[in-house]
Amino acid sequence: MKSEKFYLKSEVYFEPLLNNWYAWPYLLPPVTGARHIVNTHRRIMQSFVKNYKLHIVASKESVLTGGEFLNCTEDQVSDIQELIDELDNKCGDLIELSDAVKHLDELLYNHTSGESIEYLYAEVPDPLKGCVELFMDMEHRPSYRIIEPLMYKSSYYKPTLQSLSFGLLSKVGERPFVLSTPRLPDENHLQVKADFNAPIVDTIFRAREKPISSAEIDELLKDYEQSGGLFYRDLFTTEKPILNHVPVRQGVRLTYTGHAGFLIETKDVSIMVDPIIASREYNDDDTMIGYSELPETIDYILITHTHMDHANIETLLQLRYKTKKVVVPKNNGGTLADPSLRLMLQQLNFDVMEVDDLEEIEIPDGRIVSLPFLGEHGDLNIRSKTAWYVEAYGKKCFFGADSSNPDGNLYEQLGKIFNNLDVLAIGMECVGAPYTWAYGALHTKKVPKAIKNSRRLDGSDCDQAVPMVEAFNAKHVCVYAIGLEKCFKYFNGLEHEEDSRQVQESTKFLEACKQIDVPAEMLFCKKTIHLK
Known part of the structure; x- marks a missing residue:
């Protein structure tokens, strides 16, 4: 008997997460990521814990969608506090990196003479030492550039903070706004602790057009930590895609x-x-x-x-x-x-x-x-x-x-x-x-x-x-x-x-x-x- 083959469902939606937040381009580079994690994520979560009732009311107002209000419930206040504690405990170096940017800005802001700034290299904060070049513009104003390849080679680039989240449109109706709320495990999603370069990523998405067996599905995820109420097999179907690519013949x-x-x-x-x-x-x-x-x-x-x-x-x-x-x-x-x-x-x-x-x-x-x-x-x-x-x-x-x-x-x-x-x-x-x-x-x-x-x-x-x-x-x-x-x-x-x-x-x-x-x-x- 021929074994059944499974396709990734068309209704599956995917959210790449970094430190439980939706990953967008400014979160991945180490320095800009540190600034956003500290000055956006931690700040919004702290605001929610301090005044969750305001956030709950605001998140229900459609005109405020996109604002800095966590879309969480009163029951999740402790969960958000845990994320704050985890950030402080596990990402202390990113907090230091964010603070280093502020300190370096202050050093350069206070240099107003227009004279050489070479002496400032000794005062560059530790997280940025050896990873920045200081310079003056043509009007003698100091600035700096980050040597980005070095930052990606450093401990501040953390693929271990990356994870994958999968949901089904039939479960949620409409995808929730992605930028203002961290993703907590819930009954409508499957979260997989795997970084964006994990082999399963390409394999899962290739299954939209090239089906895989049930054994292959089980093998895919067996070594990864999973959370949430959605079962991984719920992401797949035996139904072939009805709509397929039509090649171009001319023009x-x-x-x-x-x-x-x-x-x-x-x-x-x-x-x-x-x-x-x-x-x-x-x-x-x-x-x-x-x-x-x-x-x-x-x-x-x-x-x-x-x-x-x-x-x-x-x-x-x-x-x-x-x-x-x-x-x-x-x-x-x-x-x-x-x-x-x-x-x-x-x-x-x-x-x-x-x-x-x-x-x-x-x-x-x-x-x-x-x-x-x-x-x-x-x-x-x-x-x-x-x-x-x-x-x-x-x-x-x-x-x-x-x-x-x-x-x-x-x-x-x-x-x-x-x-x-x-x-x-x-x-x-x-x-x-x-x-x-x-x-x-x-x-x-x-x-x-x-x-x-x-x-x-x-x-x-x-x-x-x-x-x-x-x-x-x-x-x-x-x-x-x-x-x-x-x-x-x-x-x-x-x-x-x-x-x-x-x-x-x-x-x-x-x-x-x-x-x-x-x-x-x-x-x-x-x-x-x-x-x-």
Whole structure:
């Protein structure tokens, strides 16, 4: 009798955890991770223990989703206190590393003479000794760079803090928001104490398309500590995926994968931009593209920038087994606010290529080009950001993600080189969060309210996006559905209402494109565009 084979269910969702918190790009680099663990995680947990009733009330208000309120119950106060105690006991060195950043900032802040700073090397706090270079800018202001490879080789990089969490959509209905609450074991989830490079990770996700036996499933997890009420066999089914990949025979096929993601395919190559794939409760749910519909091999994953909704570790780990190369923008080299995507993804066993502005990668009958990307980072000196130009079989596409356009001169210059686009895709997240939402934990001094409100994570509005369409002479325009797809609320937080400025500006932009005879559409959930 032939033994049954099992597939990973389409409704399984996965959360990579670090110290029980959802892992996003700024948690993995040791220095930025230490700052967030101490100044965000510990602070929020301490606030919950001190005033849990406020957190419980706030977490039930949908308008406060995304705020710094733990979504836990009164019964879990002691559990959260245990996490605080564990952090203090087991991660004391990370607390010291976070404090060292503050101390070093203070040393440099107090050096105002503009004279040599070599004497300060002796005063660098122990956790950072030998891992930083001190320097002066051209206006004689001191600063430093972190020698990031050394930090990844040090004891401060802790894969032992990593773990895996699995859930089923049928159990929870809607995925809970991921950024403000640590993951405690519960009846609806399975937590596995394994790091992100454990062999089981690729094996489990490969089972979405290549089934495994019950014996193989048992063998997979027998050596790993498990917690939670979900049984590991509940993650698997004998049902084959109903929706599968359809190969491209000719031309170029663009598939919108949701949020700001695209799959670009020809008969020779498959490329994904900023992939985030939604889990689906039903095997035949065709509203969103699922993992089973992706090609057997992904030749390139292109990442536009380090924000978690673009460099999404959750999805990247699920695609790792079939991905040949990840391409990321060039990094500044050791600044606190701009950790290296290349180094981070290399720790996760990806083959990573870093490219500079206008650098090209040759593909069959085409090329990939990294284009400069302005805005969306609160005026911080973030080098790790790029838009992507993909040309194949004579078809030209621009994927702008959250590109803003505060200086139209840039696109006038680019439009002279990259013109007559077949497709221009752009986000209209024109009212972003204050930049401190992502970078606040890295500051060592309080940021004034006026600065927070002024410097935001804004993308383009209509007035900024139209000149891009004109400069590139685009034939077709696509607007990402950022904030509109409910399946991504678990990391977006708030949903955009019809009267929100983001929606209004998108509508205005679509109308403006119509006025200049350029077809334009708002993408939503799943969309396929054939360029022949």
